[in-house]
Each structure stands twice: as structure tokens, then as C-alpha cells.
Amino acid sequence: MTKMLRGAVVAAALASFVPFVGAQAEVTELKIMAPAAPGGGWDQTARSMQQALQADKLVSNVQVLNVPGAGGTIGLAQFVNASKGDPHALIVGGYVMVGAIITNKSPVTLSQVTPIARLTGEFEAIAVPANSPLKSMADLVAALKADPSKVSWAGGSAGGTDHIAAGLILKAIGGDPKKLNYIAFSGGGESLASILGGKVTAGISSLSEYDAQAKAGKLRILGVSSAKRLPEAPDVPTFKESGVDVEIQNWRMVAAAPGITPEQKKELSEVVEKMAKSKAWTDMLKQKGWADTYLAGEAFDKQLAADIAATTTVLKEIGLAQ
Amino acid sequence: MSDPTPATSGSKPDKARFVIALALAVLAAVIGCEAWRLAAIPSYTAVGPAAFPTLIAIGLGLLAIANAVEAMKGVEEERPRDEVRPIVWVLAGLVGQIVLLPFAGFSIATGWLFAATAKGFGRGPVWAHFLAGAALCFVIYVIFAKGLQLSLPAGPLERLI
Amino acid sequence: MDTFGALAQGLMVALQPMNLVFAFFGVMLGTAVGVLPGIGPALTVALLLPITFKLDPAGSLIMFAGIYYGGMYGGSTASILLNTPGESSSIVTALEGNKMARAGRGGPALATAAIGSFVAGTIATIGLALIAPTVVDIAISFGPEDYFALMILAFTTVSAAFGSSVTRGLTSLFIGLSLGLVGIDLQSGQARVSFGVPDLLDGVEVTTLAVALFAIGETLSVAAAGSRAEEVIEPVRGSVFMNKEDWKRSWWPWIRGTFLGFPIGAMPAGGAEIPTFLSYALEKRLCKKPDEFGNGAIEGVAGPEAANNAAAAGVLVPLLTLGLPTSATAAIMLAGFQQYGMNPGPLLFATNPDLVWGLIASLFIANVMLLILNLPLVGMWVRLLAIPRPWLYGGILVFATLGTLGANPSLVELGMLLIFGLLGYVLRRYDYPIAPVVVGLILGPLAEQQLRRALAISVGDPVVLFQSPIALTLYALAALALFGPLLFYLITGRKAPVGGDED
Incomplete structure (x- = not known):
């Protein structure tokens, strides 16, 4: 009932902005859904896209619509139901959505939208207080092997990227992910304070959360989840270098509506690619400190499928999904 | 007089507060069921997601009884009729x-x-x-x-x- | 130490004519969004970030400071006049403030809120400039077990301060605690009391509940009273401004509120709501005329208002000294810093002193500007109450739903507004206090999460709860709040000066 009503809101809204256009027409207008409240990461991505698209006159009329709630799954459900076949509708999403779909038992999944491209991403990092006895990833691994429950991890909400990454690490070194002693915090500031105050053994979150503290000598970063060392922290080894086979990226992507024609998909992909290569967009990424991890086409589809499979497995092993 | 609460002296039981007591009991039951469901889900943490709902359900149950007892004592003061x-x-x-x-x-x-x-x-x-x-x-x-x-x-x- | 030199330098930056214009624009916008429930400074700054990027860093940070403080003023104005708390930190203000407004004392209520906010904001900003590094060390040393003790203190003092009947007060509190369970449990990721409705997974929004219980519940009960209620509320009875007694009664609550708000606001998990609760409870206890509480006691506006403004400055302590964003607004301001290539974190004071001091200076400016703008407007604001009731209440409902829709255009959210509004009406009708419901919703989840964090870190050992000296001190205070009056009676044989003695 409510879903129908909500669907109707969007349908009505879309009807106004989307006159029926043939498949061959240029993309003149776009409606980007940010499945989050204004101000959050996905909203900022959507609004940055809006700016970049309009700055370079790629698309003259771009609207952003916020539908917050439940890790993006409410917006996703509304998008799938109301935008079917609409070549002017886009949705911003991210890796967090993959986990949220599984843990919230969402009736719609990412397989129901048409992924266009991965735009940006952040890598996870593990940090300990400067006075911690753990000096390297190897020390942490040793502590985990001795007794995983004695190692407390601070990170974001349960089932989020941080939790998944911690679970993957414990699994990779042969531990039981169920014994992961993960302490969830609702805000970055609060979890960072608990690490700085030495209340927890280690923290796991995106590198940008810890970077400034590490540069000031208050935190030590043990490793990052990227494939290669990162330019922001060239001295920090990757997990793989330290013998922990975990690679994870908290990415953000853009997807189109379900049921659009291959031509329409191609057109939207071209627009997004042009945007991702534009100066306006790259400037914006630099300004916000977001890494350019653009990936499109089949390569992205493959990566997405792999991420979904790995996440499903680890969430089951942590005990968050059945 | 369509007022559901007869505004008479203190001897009669207070019907409205009985209804509130009943609503609290229903709420206690709902949250109790949730707690029972959550307790069945295995979790490694020392205090799981079911602990607080259990406490709250017990508290609501006790309050339902307390409200019912006070309702028995009767209407404390006359309530003006609502339109x-x-x-x-x-x-x-x-x-x-x-x-x-x-x-x-x-x-x-x-x-x-x-x-x-x-x-x-x-x-x-x-x-x-x-x-x-x-x-x-x-x-x-x-x-x-x-x-x-x-x-x-x-x-x-x-x-x- | 060249703190004062740096501050003077900052003031020079903030006092440039163009920056004053930005500050003015900021405080006006902040007040406007602060008035709307659901839409607050965080959201506004977030939406303005892309626009302000074209401005110079100093100008836009000054504007953000104006929005930040302006939001606090706007929130309390709406609480006092319309009983519609614009921000969660001004919920307590509505309790006494709206009662005052209805008794024709809206002028003094607004004035004590504005001046109290100014006094608290100024003291707290000085604190921010001078002792931030010391305060932050203490704040960081708070662990989950200490926060849990703080919640226990808040529960005991607050429950002692609400309502005359224990059964009714606890009933309201437990309704709030039940609502606090709704949504995904942060620690385990399990959905609780959500019945498979995706819109409930994020829980019940505090402002939605507060606006529904206060504004909509009240609209319903006034409507129900029909001809019993007066047609027009008399907006001014006595002086529009504060009289001598008002000043005398406001002064100490301002100071006490400031000293509750600033340190708790500086704690990473402190927030601005808890100090307002504590301040309200404290003022009720210390007030010479406790009977007035619940009927419009000026102390109940002065204290909490000072507390929430001091907390707003306190939040900037971990932000500026450590780069820790501990509130939504702080997180957005951090994004603002990053936009200008500043490295937020412990080095900010060293690498960008001009901007940090410029920001601190602009907080002063915003505060002064808000006071100058708000005091003359008090007379105009209270005239709002002279609007005939059909239009006043029609406007209040438009307002309440607008705020909710702006933040989250969801019909489920509007449905909740309606259901909680009915709850508010029923509670009022049968003499159950309203405030404990909101208190339960705010404190319940905090207490639960902190307790579970503490026990998870200690791997289930409950001894951890009673090991830290901070926690023990807080428990002692809680015990004092609970048994203090009894002890006083036992020792002196006299009833404690709490329950209404003659002065």
C-alpha cells in the first residue's frame, strides 16, 4: 500500500519531467535519485554529477531526488518500481547497498537495475592508537590467531563495509568470522574517539577517516585494503603485502532503470563516461578527496557480481544473514 | 452524552485507564514476542539484541498492572467532555x-x-x-x-x- | 601564548564588511531553517556546500558559523511560540517556554532564551578558544562504560523531575523506550519491532515524535476543547521584555546551563540533548518556586537554552582540535574544511590558524548579530500568537508537516506524525506527561548501545562497568539525585527544599 503510494509520487513527478522521447534522441534531461538524505555520500555524489553534467552542457536539465532510508534499499525499491523503462532515470548507489540488500532482506536487488559505471571509491584501513603494542599487520594477525574475541574492532554500523572487511580479514587468516568482536558506532567521530582513547584494540574504516590523525602521530595505520599502495599513504602496506588476502573497495556507482533498451543504455553510458572524463568532475573528485575508480561495461558487471557473491558469503559467516 | 468516560465521583472504576492498561499489555506482548524471536538468532556478543526488548517488555507488563490497579481506584478528577x-x-x-x-x-x-x-x-x-x-x-x-x-x-x- | 593575538587577527578577518554580510545571511538562513522541524543546520550547510564553493573559504565558513548558531535560535523560537520543537535540542525548551507564551509571557521567554544563548555561546566560545586541548583530553577519556553511567545519571535526574505520579511518568517513559527499539539494531544489524516495513528500519526520528506529540497532539486537544478554550491567546501580559525578577531568576540557570552544556557537548558521544535534560532537572530541583515548573517557569527556559548553545560550541572542540566530527552538523562542516583543501585534524590549528581563529571569531560575531537581530524582534514574534486560533493552528500543522516532508518526502513519515499526534492527544487527555516519551526515545537507544559496547569490549565481564573513576563519580551523582532529598530529611528532620516550601 505505502509502496504503491510512494511509487505514485515518483511516477507523478517523473511524468512531469519526462515527455516521451524516442530511443534515438539525445539525452536532454536526467533525474538522478540519491537513495539517502541530503548531505550524505550518495547525495553528494548525485549532486556532484548534477554539477558536472550541467557545467559541461552534457545534459542541460538534471534533477536530484532524495529518497532516504534503510541503507538505500527504500530508494532502490522505489526506483525499480517506478522508473521501469525510463531512459532518463539514474540512481546512485554503492557497496553499502550490497550489504543492506542482504541484511534487510530487501525484495528488490541490484540485479534489477542496469548498472552503468563505478565512479569513485574509498579503501578500508586498519588503525591502532600510537601507543598500541601492535606495530604491524603481522602483530594484529598474531593477536587474532591467539584469541579473536580479545581483539575489539571499532567501525561503522553492523553489516556495513567496515564490518564486512573485518569479517573478511578474520576469515582470510583462518579464523571463525562468528567470533569477530566488532563494536559498531553510529558516527565517525565517536568511533575515532574510542580508538584514540584506547578503548578498543583497533579501528577499521575508510582511510580518509584516519589519515589526518596518522599524520599527526596519534594513530598508526597497519594496512589498507587496496590492490596497490595508495598515493595518500605510500608507507602503508596493503593487506595483501602483509599476507592477508583481502581486497575491498567501498565504491559508489550509478545505475539506470530496469528494462531500458540496449541503445538507451549505450547512450547513458556515453554520457556518464564523458562526465567522468570531464574536468569539472575530476576537479570535484580532487576537491572532495575522492579517488577516481571509474569502471564501466562488462568489467564493472563482473566486479559487481563478484562483490555480491563474496559479501553474501561473509555476511552469512558473520551471522548477519541466513 | 457520547463521552466514553463517565465523569462521576471516585467510586466507579476508570474505564479509560483500563483501556490504557490493556494497550500497554498488548505492547508488552508484542515486544516480548520480538525479544523471543531475536533471542533465537545466534549471536556471539555478550549482550545480544534481545536483552533490552526483554527488559522493556517486562517493564511494560508491570506498568499495565499498575495502571489497572490505579484504574480500580476510580476516576480521580472529572474530565471535561471533548468535542x-x-x-x-x-x-x-x-x-x-x-x-x-x-x-x-x-x-x-x-x-x-x-x-x-x-x-x-x-x-x-x-x-x-x-x-x-x-x-x-x-x-x-x-x-x-x-x-x-x-x-x-x-x-x-x-x-x- | 599569542591566543589573544590570533583571536584579534581572526576578528579582523570576520569584521570585514563582506564577511559581515555573509554572517548576516548565515544567521538569517539558520534561523529560518532552525524554525522548521526536521530541517536543521546540517542539511542546510550540506545543500549550500556546492554553492559556497565559489566563495572564499573565510566567507563561507563564517556563513556556516552563522547558520549553525542561527539554527539554535530558530529552534527555540518555534518551541516557545508554536510548541513545535525545530531541533531535538530545543524540545525541553518547549515544556516551560510554551506555557509561558500561552500565559502572555512569550516576550520574557524569548528574551531569556536569546540572552541565555548569547551568554552561553560567548562563554563556551571563549572556552573553545582557551581550553579546548584540555577539555578534549578529558572528553576522549570517556569510554562506553562512562557514557552508560552518564545515561543512568540522566535517567534518574530526569525521571525525578517529570510529573507527579510515578506510574504515569514511567508509563510515558516506557512508551518512549519501546519506540526507541524500532529499527535496525546498530550492534547486531538485526531489525527490531519493524514488522518487515522498510521505512521503519531507520527507527523513529526524534523530531518527528516530538513535533507530533507536542504540536499535533496539542492541536487535537485544543480543537477537542472546542468552546471551552479562549478564541485568542493574549500575546502580551505585563512587560514584553524581561523584568527585574526575570533577570534575577535567569542569571544562574544560564551559567549552570553553560557549564553542563559545554563539557557534555565536547564529549564525542555527549550530544546537545542530554545537557538540556540535565539542566531542566537541575533547575527544577534548585528553583525556589518548584510549583511553577510545568506552568511556565523561566528557569526551565533559561537553563536548557544556555545548555544547548554551549553544547553547540562544545561540539566544535573535538572538531577543531582533533578533527572528530561528533554531530551531523560538525561532519558537514568538516566536509566544508576539506573542500578548501584544509586537513581537518590535530594539525588544523597549526596549518590553518587564520581560518580556525577566523571561525572562532565569526562565532562571536554570529552570536552578537543574533542577539541584536532577535531582541527587537521579540515584540513582533509574540504577535504571532495573536493570530486567531483557526489560522494559528492551521499554520502550525502546515509547518510541522513541511519540516518532515522537506527532510524525507515519505508518506510513512507523515503517517507516523499522525499516529504519534493521536498518541499525544490520548496522553494529554488522561494526564500522562508527554516529555518522558521523548526522553525515552533519545536516552534508551544511547544507554543500550553504550552498555553493549562496554560489555563487548570487556568480553562480557560486567566488572568493567564499575571500574572507571568517571563512571563511579557519575553513579554517585545519580544516587545523590535519587536519594538526596531522603538523606536531607533523615539528617535534618526537615523536608528537603524540593517539594514546594515557602520561601
């Missing part, structure tokens, strides 16, 4: 807004809310208040859309801009 008609108007305004919002848009739906509330407080005619309310809300819509770039639900009126 039903104005409440119905205000509720009609709020429900109407929810129903109208998806297709009529923010201005019309909220204009109706304004008119119905004014009517509930004894001021008509509804249509004049509706027009004034809708016009006001349209201005608010424009300010939000242009000034803050926030999209409130749009309808036929909002699509004109």
Missing part, C-alpha cells in the same frame, strides 16, 4: 494530506490540511481557506525548490514552474 467534530476535521486534514500528496502535490494537499484545520476550529468557508493555503504552500514549494534545491512532492500545480 468530537473538531477532532474529526483536524484528522481529516491530516489523512487527506497523506492521500492527496502522491498525485495532487504538496500545495494542494497541504492547502487542504490548512482548510480542514481552520474548519475544525470553527472558521470557514473551507474552499476559501483551501485556496489561500494552497497559494501559500505553492510559494513555500518554490522557495524550497529554488533556494534549497529540495524537491517536495510535485503535482499539477508544481509542474507549472
Whole structure:
């Protein structure tokens, strides 16, 4: 009932902005859904896209619509139901959505939208207080092997990227992910304070959360989840270098509506690619400190499928999904 | 007298508070069931997601009993009779807004809310208040859309801009 | 130490004519959004970030400071006049403030809120400039077990301060605690009391509940009273401004509120709501005329208002000294810093002193500007209450739903507004206090999460709860709040000066 009503809101809204256009027409207008409240990461991505698209006159009329709630799954459900076949509708999403779909038992999944491209991403990092006895990833691994429950991890909400990454690490070194002693915090500031105050053994979150503290000598970063060392922290080894086979990226992507024609998909992909290569967009990424991890086409589809499979497995092993 | 609570002296049990006690008992049962369901899900943490719901359900159960006992003591003081008609108007305004919002848009739906509330407080005619309310809300819509770039639900009126 | 030199330098930056214009624009915008429930400074700054990027860093940070403080003023104005708390930190203000407004004392209520906010904001900003590094060390040393003790203190003091009947007060509190369970449990990721409705997974929004219980519940009960209620509320009875007695009664609550708000606001998990609760409870206890509480006691406006403004400055302590964003607004301001290539964190004071001091200076400016703008407007604001009731209440409902829709255009959210509004009406009708419901919703989840964090870190050992000296001190205070009056009676044989003695 409510879903129908909500669907109707969007349908009505879309009807106004989307006159029926043939498949061959240029993309003149776009409606980007940010499945989050204004101000959050996905909203900022959507609004940055809006700016970049309009700055370079790629698309003259771009609207952003916020539908917050439940890790993006409410917006996703509304998008799938109301935008079917609409070549002017886009949705911003991210890796967090993959986990949220599984843990919230969402009736719609990412397989129901048409992924266009991965735009940006952040890598996870593990940090300990400067006075911690753990000096390297190897020390942490040793502590985990001795007794995983004695190692407390601070990170974001349960089932989020941080939790998944911690679970993957414990699994990779042969531990039981169920014994992961993960302490969830609702805000970055609060979890960072608990690490700085030495209340927890280690923290796991995106590198940008810890970077400034590490540069000031208050935190030590043990490793990052990227494939290669990162330019922001060239001295920090990757997990793989330290013998922990975990690679994870908290990415953000853009997807189109379900049921659009291959031509329409191609057109939207071209627009997004042009945007991702534009100066306006790259400037914006630099300004916000977001890494350019653009990936499109089949390569992205493959990566997405792999991420979904790995996440499903680890969430089951942590005990968050059945 | 359509009042559900007879406003008589202290000897009669207070029916309204019995109803509240019953509602609390139902709430306790609902949360108790949730706690029971959550307790069945294996979790490694020392205090799981079921602990607090259990405590709250117990607390609600005790409060249901306490409220029932106080209800037995009777009505403490006379409650003045409430008028039903104005409440119905205000509720009609709020429900109407929810129903109208998806297709009529923010201005019309909220204009109706304004008119119905004014009517509930004894001021008509509804249509004049509706027009004034809708016009006001349209201005608010424009300010939000242009000034803050926030999209409130749009309808036929909002699509004109 | 060249703190004062740096501050003077900052003031020079903030006092440039163009920056004053930005500050003015900021405080006006902040007040406007602060008035709307659901839409607050965080959301506004977030939406303005892309626009302000074209401005110079100093100008836009000054504007953000104006929005930040302006939001606090706007929130309390709406609480006092319309009983519609614009921000969660001004919920307590509505309790006494709206009662005052209805008794024709809206002028003094607004004035004590504005001046109290100014006094608290100024003291707290000085604190921010001078002792931030010391305060932050203490704040960081708070662990989950200490926060849990703080919640226990808040529960005991607050429950002692609400309502005359224990059964009714606890009933309201437990309704709030039940609502606090709704949504995904942060620690385990399990959905609780959500019945498979995706819109409930994020829980019940505090402002939605507060606005529904206060504004909509009240609209319903006034409507129900029909001809019993007066047609027009008299907006001014006596002086529009504060009289001598008002000043005398406001002064100490301002100071006490400031000293509750600033340190708790500086704690990473402190927030601005808890100090307002504590301040309200404290003022009720210390007030010479406790009977007035619940009927419009000026102390109940002065204290909490000072507390929430001091907390707003306190939040900037971890932000500026450590780069820790501990509130939504702080997180957005951090994004603002980053936009200008500043490295937020412990080095900010060293690498960008001009901007940090410029920001601190602009907080002063915003505060002064808000006071100058708000005091003359008090007379105009209270005239709002002279609007005939049909239009006043129609407007209040438009307002309440607008705020909710702006933040989250969801019909489920509007449905909750309606249901909680009815709950508010029923509670009022049968003499159950309203405030404990909101207190339960705010404190319940905090207490639960902190307790579970503490026990998870200690791997289930409950001894951890009673090991830290901070926690023990807080428990002692809680015990004092609970048994203090009894002890006083036992020792002196006299009833404690709490329950209404003659002065």
C-alpha cells in the first residue's frame, strides 16, 4: 500500500519531467535519485554529477531526488518500481547497498537495475592508537590467531563495509568470522574517539577517516585494503603485502532503470563516461578527496557480481544473514 | 452524552485507564514476542539484541498492572467532555494530506490540511481557506525548490514552474 | 601564548564588511531553517556546500558559523511560540517556554532564551578558544562504560523531575523506550519491532515524535476543547521584555546551563540533548518556586537554552582540535574544511590558524548579530500568537508537516506524525506527561548501545562497568539525585527544599 503510494509520487513527478522521447534522441534531461538524505555520500555524489553534467552542457536539465532510508534499499525499491523503462532515470548507489540488500532482506536487488559505471571509491584501513603494542599487520594477525574475541574492532554500523572487511580479514587468516568482536558506532567521530582513547584494540574504516590523525602521530595505520599502495599513504602496506588476502573497495556507482533498451543504455553510458572524463568532475573528485575508480561495461558487471557473491558469503559467516 | 468516560465521583472504576492498561499489555506482548524471536538468532556478543526488548517488555507488563490497579481506584478528577467534530476535521486534514500528496502535490494537499484545520476550529468557508493555503504552500514549494534545491512532492500545480 | 593575538587577527578577518554580510545571511538562513522541524543546520550547510564553493573559504565558513548558531535560535523560537520543537535540542525548551507564551509571557521567554544563548555561546566560545586541548583530553577519556553511567545519571535526574505520579511518568517513559527499539539494531544489524516495513528500519526520528506529540497532539486537544478554550491567546501580559525578577531568576540557570552544556557537548558521544535534560532537572530541583515548573517557569527556559548553545560550541572542540566530527552538523562542516583543501585534524590549528581563529571569531560575531537581530524582534514574534486560533493552528500543522516532508518526502513519515499526534492527544487527555516519551526515545537507544559496547569490549565481564573513576563519580551523582532529598530529611528532620516550601 505505502509502496504503491510512494511509487505514485515518483511516477507523478517523473511524468512531469519526462515527455516521451524516442530511443534515438539525445539525452536532454536526467533525474538522478540519491537513495539517502541530503548531505550524505550518495547525495553528494548525485549532486556532484548534477554539477558536472550541467557545467559541461552534457545534459542541460538534471534533477536530484532524495529518497532516504534503510541503507538505500527504500530508494532502490522505489526506483525499480517506478522508473521501469525510463531512459532518463539514474540512481546512485554503492557497496553499502550490497550489504543492506542482504541484511534487510530487501525484495528488490541490484540485479534489477542496469548498472552503468563505478565512479569513485574509498579503501578500508586498519588503525591502532600510537601507543598500541601492535606495530604491524603481522602483530594484529598474531593477536587474532591467539584469541579473536580479545581483539575489539571499532567501525561503522553492523553489516556495513567496515564490518564486512573485518569479517573478511578474520576469515582470510583462518579464523571463525562468528567470533569477530566488532563494536559498531553510529558516527565517525565517536568511533575515532574510542580508538584514540584506547578503548578498543583497533579501528577499521575508510582511510580518509584516519589519515589526518596518522599524520599527526596519534594513530598508526597497519594496512589498507587496496590492490596497490595508495598515493595518500605510500608507507602503508596493503593487506595483501602483509599476507592477508583481502581486497575491498567501498565504491559508489550509478545505475539506470530496469528494462531500458540496449541503445538507451549505450547512450547513458556515453554520457556518464564523458562526465567522468570531464574536468569539472575530476576537479570535484580532487576537491572532495575522492579517488577516481571509474569502471564501466562488462568489467564493472563482473566486479559487481563478484562483490555480491563474496559479501553474501561473509555476511552469512558473520551471522548477519541466513 | 457520547463521552466514553463517565465523569462521576471516585467510586466507579476508570474505564479509560483500563483501556490504557490493556494497550500497554498488548505492547508488552508484542515486544516480548520480538525479544523471543531475536533471542533465537545466534549471536556471539555478550549482550545480544534481545536483552533490552526483554527488559522493556517486562517493564511494560508491570506498568499495565499498575495502571489497572490505579484504574480500580476510580476516576480521580472529572474530565471535561471533548468535542468530537473538531477532532474529526483536524484528522481529516491530516489523512487527506497523506492521500492527496502522491498525485495532487504538496500545495494542494497541504492547502487542504490548512482548510480542514481552520474548519475544525470553527472558521470557514473551507474552499476559501483551501485556496489561500494552497497559494501559500505553492510559494513555500518554490522557495524550497529554488533556494534549497529540495524537491517536495510535485503535482499539477508544481509542474507549472 | 599569542591566543589573544590570533583571536584579534581572526576578528579582523570576520569584521570585514563582506564577511559581515555573509554572517548576516548565515544567521538569517539558520534561523529560518532552525524554525522548521526536521530541517536543521546540517542539511542546510550540506545543500549550500556546492554553492559556497565559489566563495572564499573565510566567507563561507563564517556563513556556516552563522547558520549553525542561527539554527539554535530558530529552534527555540518555534518551541516557545508554536510548541513545535525545530531541533531535538530545543524540545525541553518547549515544556516551560510554551506555557509561558500561552500565559502572555512569550516576550520574557524569548528574551531569556536569546540572552541565555548569547551568554552561553560567548562563554563556551571563549572556552573553545582557551581550553579546548584540555577539555578534549578529558572528553576522549570517556569510554562506553562512562557514557552508560552518564545515561543512568540522566535517567534518574530526569525521571525525578517529570510529573507527579510515578506510574504515569514511567508509563510515558516506557512508551518512549519501546519506540526507541524500532529499527535496525546498530550492534547486531538485526531489525527490531519493524514488522518487515522498510521505512521503519531507520527507527523513529526524534523530531518527528516530538513535533507530533507536542504540536499535533496539542492541536487535537485544543480543537477537542472546542468552546471551552479562549478564541485568542493574549500575546502580551505585563512587560514584553524581561523584568527585574526575570533577570534575577535567569542569571544562574544560564551559567549552570553553560557549564553542563559545554563539557557534555565536547564529549564525542555527549550530544546537545542530554545537557538540556540535565539542566531542566537541575533547575527544577534548585528553583525556589518548584510549583511553577510545568506552568511556565523561566528557569526551565533559561537553563536548557544556555545548555544547548554551549553544547553547540562544545561540539566544535573535538572538531577543531582533533578533527572528530561528533554531530551531523560538525561532519558537514568538516566536509566544508576539506573542500578548501584544509586537513581537518590535530594539525588544523597549526596549518590553518587564520581560518580556525577566523571561525572562532565569526562565532562571536554570529552570536552578537543574533542577539541584536532577535531582541527587537521579540515584540513582533509574540504577535504571532495573536493570530486567531483557526489560522494559528492551521499554520502550525502546515509547518510541522513541511519540516518532515522537506527532510524525507515519505508518506510513512507523515503517517507516523499522525499516529504519534493521536498518541499525544490520548496522553494529554488522561494526564500522562508527554516529555518522558521523548526522553525515552533519545536516552534508551544511547544507554543500550553504550552498555553493549562496554560489555563487548570487556568480553562480557560486567566488572568493567564499575571500574572507571568517571563512571563511579557519575553513579554517585545519580544516587545523590535519587536519594538526596531522603538523606536531607533523615539528617535534618526537615523536608528537603524540593517539594514546594515557602520561601
